[in-house]
Amino acid sequence: MTRPEAVTLALYGLGGADRAVDTEDIAVHAAQLAPGMFSWQKYPDRIDKELVRVALSDARLKKGYVVGSHDKGGWVLTPAGQAFARLTGERNGDGESGHRRGRDDQQLRREKVRMLTSRAFERFAKGATSDITDDEADAFFRLNLYVRGQARERKIARIQNQFGSDPELGELVRQLAARAKERTV
Numbered sequence: 001m002t003r004p005e006a007v008t009l010a011l012y013g014l015g016g017a018d019r020a021v022d023t024e025d026i027a028v029h030a031a032q033l034a035p036g037m038f039s040w041q042k043y044p045d046r047i048d049k050e051l052v053r054v055a056l057s058d059a060r061l062k063k064g065y066v067v068g069s070h071d072k073g074g075w076v077l078t079p080a081g082q083a084f085a086r087l088t089g090e091r092n093g094d095g096e097s098g099h100r101r102g103r104d105d106q107q108l109r110r111e112k113v114r115m116l117t118s119r120a121f122e123r124f125a126k127g128a129t130s131d132i133t134d135d136e137a138d139a140f141f142r143l144n145l146y147v148r149g150q151a152r153e154r155k156i157a158r159i160q161n162q163f164g165s166d167p168e169l170g171e172l173v174r175q176l177a178a179r180a181k182e183r184t185v
Contacts, residue, residue: 003055005084006034008065011077012085016066017161020074020154027052067153076154082161108162115140115159115169124172134183137176145183156180 001009010030014021031038031047038055040046056075059065065081068074077085115121120132120140138144141159143152156177163169164177 001034001037003034003037003051004059004063004065005088006030006037007052007055008059008063008077008081009033009085009088011066011075012082012089016075016077017082018158020068020076022074023053023056023070024049026056026075030055067150067157069150072150073154076157077161078157079160079164112163112166112169115163115172120176121169121172124175129172129175132176134179137179138183140172140176141180143180153181 007026007030010026010033011021013033014025014029016026027038027047027049030052036044038047038051040048053070056066056068056070059081060067063081063084064078065084066075067078068076118136118140120136123129123132123136141156143155147155160173160177163173166173
């Protein structure tokens with residue numbers, strides 16, 4: 001396992017498909033998953049946060065598994081990162097280690113209802129996807145013009161992770177994600 005893969009698995013285990021996770025939390029979890037991989041050489045009982053930060057940066061830039069940053073709100077898995085983590089977890093017998101329960105399931109149901117009742121979904125259901133405005137696409141992801149850069153990518157990735165394979169919403173999520181990512185002022 002490489003360092004970018006280890007931090008991706010750690011992020012997945014911490015619920016990074018649904019919310020942003022801090023670098024330090026990822027560091028602790030990654031050190032548990034891969035003992036010694038992120039340790040200091042002289043003091044192997046200590047976690048080298050810089051190694052974790054570089055691994056996260058590599059997972060973002062080289063693998064496309066995560067979005068975010070250390071100093072701007074944390075890290076979130078991309079759909080590619082979530083797929084890698086799920087596949088690796090299934091191969092290792094871990095299954096759905098990032099599965100949600102209780103209140104989180106209730107929150108997901110509310111989010112799905114919100115999207116199913118959105119103007120964008122209404123147009124999509126009528127076969128008029130090309131009529132969806134940029135503002136309606138942003139509203140579908142709970143974005144506005146002031147949400148830019150890493151924050152925009154994290155919000156889009158969270159919706160892609162949660163609903164990208166949903167039978168009702170998946171196709172619309174995939175179509176609108178590209179548009180929402182490209183939109184700037």
